[in-house]
Amino acid sequence: MNVTDKTKPETRDRFLLNPYTDWTAAQGIPVYEGFGVDMLACETQPWDFTEANGALIHLNGRGDYVSVFLHDLPPGGKTRPMGHCFEEIFYVLEGHGSTRVTLTDGTEHTFEWGPKALFSVPLNTPYQLFNGSGREVAKLSSTTNLPMMLKLFHNDAFVFDNPFRFTEREGLSEFYQGEGVLTPRTPGRHTWETNFIADLEQFELREWEARGKGCSNMMIIMADGTMHAHASEMPVxxxxxxxxxxxxxxxxxxxxxxxxxxxxxxEEEENYERFDWKHGWVFAPPEQMFHLHFNKGKEPCRYAATALGSLRYPFSDVKEAGFRGNDVSFKDGGAQLEYQDQPFRCHLDFLIELEKVGVKSEMGDYIDEAPYIKAIAAMKKDGTLSVPA
Ligand SMILES: [Fe+2]
Structure with missing residues (x-):
């Protein structure tokens, strides 16, 4: 028996293959790795896949199924017309432009976006991105499940050149105009269904006090997809x-x-990782790593999150359980760390941060701050802390 398939272009051992890694290597564009990345500082290079410029963002906490693309459209530039069997949630980092989507019945929808827009094109639906400015670049990130799709099918033609159309995912025409359908549920489970949110900064959220003081949130279903998005806000x-x-x-x-x-x-408190962020940054908490998000500024702090497994299609039992019990305390079998159970250092460092920028803590009705104020006074006295006036 001839065990070497001479018809294959490669003769390497077909063992422990990762088709997504192979695809990545073939793109010839920069790949950024790490805990998190400032995407506005990332360099891009011409990318045949989109015919614009691009880079790949592979964060430590990305898991097996998800990756992020960085799209960089030069002034007046555009991507080639595309359509593919992987899902993608775009977030506009800078610049202004438009997306044209062609539905199965030939209907075309074009919507215009600017910074902080969020949108998704239904699976394998033809679309094209245009930079609407002749002077400025347009940069967008997109969270994709391409790793999952390539690992599953390991056939580029199936994923990138597939005639099957998912008409049922196309949604209402209003979904391409920035409108949507709100389904009220309990706090933390309200969903907004759409394909396009023009400005996430202005997007209306709903109260979710169980996740934190003054916290608000909205779960987002986009393009009837398995990819998830949500937006959350923390007051000053x-x-x-x-x-x-x-x-x-x-x-x-x-x-x-x-x-x-x-x-x-x-883990010892001195080994805790700290990550500072603002618009343009993306980070991904690694598997089962505790994390707290703090507002350290003078205005409300808002972020969006994307993942595989949506409120409609959670994809895995673990994700489904997570969405069902996303504000259940650790001591009740959940995964949430109540304020009184968190390490002392968390609130201490927060108060020090606020003092640096002259912002008053609003956490006093959840946490007895006296021990922290005392600790800060002692640190100042023994010279281990100096906070500018
Ligand atoms: Fe989280």
Whole structure:
């Protein structure tokens, strides 16, 4: 028996293959890795796949199924007309432009976007991105499930050149005009269904106090997809309760300035990771790493998150359980760390941050701040802390 398939272009051992990694290597564009990335500082290169410029963002916490593309359209530029069997949620970082989508019945929808717009094109529906400016670049990120699709089918033609159309996902024409359908549920489970949100900064959220002081949120269903999105906000002088979950939630800052702290259970406090962010940054909490998001600025802090597994189609039992119990305390079998159970350092560092920018903590009705104020006074006295006036 001839065990070497001579018809294949490659003769390497067909063992432990990763078709997404192979695809990545063939793109010839920069790949950025790490805990998080400032996408506005990333360099891009011409990318045959889109016929614009691009880079790939592969964060430590991306998991097995999700990756992020960075699209960079030069002034007056556009992508080639595309359509593909992977889902993609776009978030506009800078610039202005439009997206043209062609539905199965030939109807064309064109919607115009600017910074902080969020949109998704139904699976394998033809679309094209245009930079509407002759002077400025347009940069967009997109969270994709291409790793999952290539690993599953390992056939480029199926994923990138597939005639099948998912007509049932196309949705209402209003979904391409920035309108949507609100389905009220309980806090943290209200959903907004659409294909396009013109400005996430102005997007209306609903109260979700169980996730943190003054916290608000909206879960988002886009293009009837399995990819998830949500938006959350923390008022000035507050932060969200900590929690942990599986990988692949990618967090995009929309408004304000914040930071997040990460640690694994049992880790020494001096080894906690801190990550500061503002618009343009994306980060992904790694598998089961505790994390807290803090507002460290003078305006409300808002972010969007994307992942695989939506409120409509959670995809995995773990994601479904996470969405069902996303504000259940650790001691009740959930994954949320109540304020009184978090490490002392979390609130201490937060108060020090606020003092630096002259913002008053609004957390006093959840946490007895006296021990922290005392600790800060002692640190100032012994010279281990100096906070500018
Ligand atoms: Fe999280």
């Amino acid at each position: 002088g507050t932060y969200k309760k900590g929690h942990r979950h599986g990988p692949d939630f990618h967090v995009f800052c929309v408004r304000g300035e914040g930071y997040s702290v990460f640690w694994y259970e049992g």
